[in-house]
Amino acid sequence: MQLEYLANSTEETERIASELAKKLDTGGTKRAFIALWGEMGVGKTAFVRGFSAYFGAKGVKSPTYTVVNEYSARVTIYHFDMYRLEDEDDLLSIGYEDYVNRDAFVLCEWSENIAELLPEDRIDVTIGRVANSADSRTIKMNIPEIFSK
């Protein structure tokens, strides 16, 4: 399933993200890998915040000194940010593949930096800017069949 949204504010991006969380939750999905794509400052962390808020998680911000933050809410959420990752081996050495296989929601910023390590079964969310509209974003989601039944 392909979905496309226009978000005209940070709050709208968060709401669209929380709608994805609701859609997965009410559909019975217990785990998913959500790969976020989009340039610096486009709203990836805002998206993670909105997604996590649906499950009651607070304090969402990008991991700075580590690669991953964990939010324990009604579900477990792992928030990766691959921006500073220099070597894919560093990611594997912290147990990335175990994270991916847990019953949890994994959200990954800067998917561009680990393209080869992204699971095939995943939801892609691509956020883009809109010309001449500082607070507008396009949000495209690609949700494979396994997540959208």
Ligand SMILES: Nc1ncnc2c1ncn2[C@@H]1O[C@H](COP(=O)(O)OP(=O)(O)OP(=O)(O)O)[C@@H](O)[C@H]1O
């Ligand atoms: N429609 C919008 N959606 C999301 N963020 C918006 C929007 N309009 C303005 N913004 C602003 O853009 C910034 C997005 O910051 P955020 O940290 O979420 O981006 P990011 O993609 O995670 O950045 P980075 O690449 O540094 O990780 C915030 O300052 C936010 O308020």
Ligand SMILES: [Mg+2]
């Ligand atoms: Mg970010």
